[in-house]
Amino acid sequence: MLFKEVGIVGVGLIGGSLGLELKKRKLCSKICGVSFHKKSVLRAKKCGAIDEGSLDYRILENSDLLIFAAPVDTILKLAPKISRIIKRDCIVTDVASTKETITSRLSEIFPNYCGSHPLAGSEKRGVMNAKTGLFKNSVVIITPVKNTRDKAIKIVTRLWQEVGAKVKILTPSEHDKAISFTSHLPHITAFALIDSVPEKFFPYAATGLKDTTRIAASDEELWSSIFLSNRKNLAQSIRLFKASVSILEKAIKSGDKQKLSDCLKKSKNKREKLA
Amino acid sequence: MLFKEVGIVGVGLIGGSLGLELKKRKLCSKICGVSFHKKSVLRAKKCGAIDEGSLDYRILENSDLLIFAAPVDTILKLAPKISRIIKRDCIVTDVASTKETITSRLSEIFPNYCGSHPLAGSEKRGVMNAKTGLFKNSVVIITPVKNTRDKAIKIVTRLWQEVGAKVKILTPSEHDKAISFTSHLPHITAFALIDSVPEKFFPYAATGLKDTTRIAASDEELWSSIFLSNRKNLAQSIRLFKASVSILEKAIKSGDKQKLSDCLKKSKNKREKLA
Numbered sequence: 001m002l003f004k005e006v007g008i009v010g011v012g013l014i015g016g017s018l019g020l021e022l023k024k025r026k027l028c029s030k031i032c033g034v035s036f037h038k039k040s041v042l043r044a045k046k047c048g049a050i051d052e053g054s055l056d057y058r059i060l061e062n063s064d065l066l067i068f069a070a071p072v073d074t075i076l077k078l079a080p081k082i083s084r085i086i087k088r089d090c091i092v093t094d095v096a097s098t099k100e101t102i103t104s105r106l107s108e109i110f111p112n113y114c115g116s117h118p119l120a121g122s123e124k125r126g127v128m129n130a131k132t133g134l135f136k137n138s139v140v141i142i143t144p145v146k147n148t149r150d151k152a153i154k155i156v157t158r159l160w161q162e163v164g165a166k167v168k169i170l171t172p173s174e175h176d177k178a179i180s181f182t183s184h185l186p187h188i189t190a191f192a193l194i195d196s197v198p199e200k201f202f203p204y205a206a207t208g209l210k211d212t213t214r215i216a217a218s219d220e221e222l223w224s225s226i227f228l229s230n231r232k233n234l235a236q237s238i239r240l241f242k243a244s245v246s247i248l249e250k251a252i253k254s255g256d257k258q259k260l261s262d263c264l265k266k267s268k269n270k271r272e273k274l275a
Numbered sequence: 276m277l278f279k280e281v282g283i284v285g286v287g288l289i290g291g292s293l294g295l296e297l298k299k300r301k302l303c304s305k306i307c308g309v310s311f312h313k314k315s316v317l318r319a320k321k322c323g324a325i326d327e328g329s330l331d332y333r334i335l336e337n338s339d340l341l342i343f344a345a346p347v348d349t350i351l352k353l354a355p356k357i358s359r360i361i362k363r364d365c366i367v368t369d370v371a372s373t374k375e376t377i378t379s380r381l382s383e384i385f386p387n388y389c390g391s392h393p394l395a396g397s398e399k400r401g402v403m404n405a406k407t408g409l410f411k412n413s414v415v416i417i418t419p420v421k422n423t424r425d426k427a428i429k430i431v432t433r434l435w436q437e438v439g440a441k442v443k444i445l446t447p448s449e450h451d452k453a454i455s456f457t458s459h460l461p462h463i464t465a466f467a468l469i470d471s472v473p474e475k476f477f478p479y480a481a482t483g484l485k486d487t488t489r490i491a492a493s494d495e496e497l498w499s500s501i502f503l504s505n506r507k508n509l510a511q512s513i514r515l516f517k518a519s520v521s522i523l524e525k526a527i528k529s530g531d532k533q534k535l536s537d538c539l540k541k542s543k544n545k546r547e548k549l550a
Contacts, residue, residue: 119479119480119481120481121481122482138481139478139479139481141479168478168479170479175479177476178476178479179479181471181472181473181476182472182476182477182479182480182481182483182484183480183481183483183484185468185471185472186468186483186484186487186488187483188520188523188524189464189468189487189520190483190487190542190546191519191523191538191539191542191543192516192519192520192522192523192542193460193461193464193516193519194542194545194546194549195519195522195538195541195542195545196456196460196512196515196516196518196519197456197457197460197512198456199545199548201452201453201456201457202457202548202549203414203443204394204414204416204443204445204450204453204454204457205394205457205458205549206394206395206396206413206414206457206458207397208457208458208461208462208465208490209457209458209461209549210549211461211486211487211489211490212461212464212465212486212487212488212489212490213461213487213546213549214486214487214546215483215486215487216542216543216545216546217543217546217547218539218543219543220536220537220539220540220543221536223539224532224535224536224539225532227523227527227535228527228530228532228535231527231528231530234527235524235527235528237471237472238520238523238524238527240471241467241468241471241520242517242520242524243471244466244467244468244470244471245463245464245467245513245516245517247467247470248463248466248467248502248513249463249510249513252502252503252506252509252510252513253506253510255503255506257499257500257503260499260502260503261495261496261499262495263466263470264466264493264495264498264499265495266470267465267466267467267469267470267491268466268491268492268493268494268495270469270470270474270491271465271469271488271489271491271492272492273474273477274469274477274480274484274485274488
C-alpha cells in the first residue's frame with residue numbers, strides 16, 4: 001500500500017475522483033475528506049470517495065499524504081491552519097490550475113510540498129460528477145521548485161502515475177504561461193463566443209458552436225478566480241488571440257481570398273498536430 | 276419511390292452521404308453523380324453512394340431531382356450550363372452554407388429550385404468520410420423566396436425529412452445572418468485560437484483546447500469561400516465577438532472579480548440553453 005492515511009481538502013470533481021481511484025486501486029487504507037459543505041461530505045462518503053468526512057480540518061491530522069483540491073483562495077486561507085495540525089513528514093500537494101502563487105506559498109508552509117495540476121476535469125463540478133478513469137491517459141503537470149524535496153517529487157509523481165496519468169514537469173512560471181494558452185484562453189473564447197451569439201439563433205446551431213462553447217458552461221466562481229490568478233499571462237495570450245482574429249477579419253473585409261486561405265491552411269496544419 | 280433519377284453534383288461528404296442515404300432508404304431508382312475528380316467518382320461508385328458517375332455533367336439529363344453539393348463558386352459556374360440539359364420539371368436544390376447569392380441566382384436559372392442548408396458535416400471532407408446517419412436529427416434550413424414554387428418547397432422538405440432531418444424555413448438573408456453567428460463565427464474563433472497558441476505548449480493541452488479548435492482542421496478552400504460569401508454578416512458577428520472578449524479582458528486586467536464573475540455566469544446560463 002502506497003499510503004496509510006490520505007487527506008483530501010475539497011471533495012469535488014477532482015478530489016472526489018482521486019478518492020474513488022485511490023480506493024479502487026487500494027493505494028491507501030483510509031481517506032479523510034474535508035469540505036465547507038455538509039452535503040459534499042455526505043455525498044463523498046456515500047459514493048465511496050472518502051472513508052471519513054468532516055467540516056473540521058482536524059480530521060486530517062494523521063494524513064501521510066494531503067491533497068488540496070479546493071479553489072486557490074480557499075487553499076491559501078486554510079494552509080497555515082492545517083500546517084499546524086498535520087505530521088511534519090506528511091507529503092502535500094494541490095491540484096490548483098495556476099501554480100506561481102500557490103507553489104511559492106505552500107513551499108514555505110509545508111516542508112514536503114510539491115505542486116500538481118491534473119489536466120483533467122470538465123465543465124461539470126461537484127462530487128456527484130466524480131468518477132474513476134478521470135485521470136486515465138491525462139497529463140498531470142508537477143511544479144517542483146529549488147527547495148522541493150526529492151521525496152515529495154517522487155511520491156507525488158508516483159501518486160499520479162498510479163491513477164493512470166502521464167506526469168510532466170514544469171516550473172510554476174512555465175506552467176502558468178503554458179496553461180494561459182492551452183486552458184485559460186480557450187475558456188475566454190468560449191465564454192465570449194456564447195455571449196456574442198444572439199439566443200434567437202440557437203435553433204440554427206450545429207456541432208461547431210456546441211463544441212467551441214462546451215466549456216462556457218463551467219463554474220463562474222472557479223473560473224473568475226483562475227483568470228485573476230493568472231492575469232499577466234492571460235492578458236498576453238488574449239492579446240495574441242485578438243491579433244489572430246484581426247488578421248482573419250482584415251482578410252475577410254478586404255476580400256483577400258489568397259491571404260485568407262493561407263491563414264486557414266496554417267491553422268489547419270497546426271490543429272492537425274494537436275493529437 | 277420518391278424519385279426516379281437523382282443527380283448529385285459534387286460527391287463529397289454531403290453529396291456522398293445523401294446518396295448513401297437515398298439508396299439505403301430506397302427513395303430513388305438511380306443516382307448519377309458528377310465530380311471534377313475521377314477519384315471521387317470512382318470512390319463514390321465503389322461505396323455505393325451513386326450508381327453511375329462521370330466528369331461530364333450531361334449524365335444528369337434525366338434527373339427528376341438535382342442536388343448541388345459543391346462549393347458555391349463551382350455551383351454558380353456550372354448552373355447555367357446544367358440548366359440547358361436537364362428536364363424543365365426537374366426539382367433543384369443545393370446544400371451551400373450561404374444562401375443569399377446562390378438562392379437569387381439559382382431561382383433565376385431553375386424554375387423548380389428551392390435552396391437548402393443541412394447543418395451537418397464535420398471538419399472531414401470527401402466521399403471517403405460519407406456515411407448514412409449524417410442527417411439524423413440534424414437541422415436543415417430551407418430558404419424559399421417569393422417566386423419559389425410550392426411543389427419545389429414540398430419535395431425538398433420531403434427529401435430532408437426522409438433522411439431524418441428536421442426542416443426549418445428562413446429567408447436567405449435571415450439564414451446568412453443566423454449562420455454567420457452559429458457556424459461561421461465559431462470557425463473564425465477556432466482558426467484564430469489555434470493560430471495564437473504556441474506549438475511548444477501543445478503537450479500541455481487538455482480537452483478544452485481540443486474541443487474549441489476541432490473545427491480549425493476544416494478545409495481552407497471551402498472555408499475561405501464560405502467566409503467571403505458572407506462578408507457583411509460575418510464582419511458584424513466578429514465585431515460583436517471582439518466586444519465580448521474585450522469586456523472579459525478589461526475585467527481581468529483591472530482585477531474586477533465581481534464583474535468578471537457576473538459575465539461568466541451570464542455566459543454559463545446562456546450556454547446551458549444550447550441543448
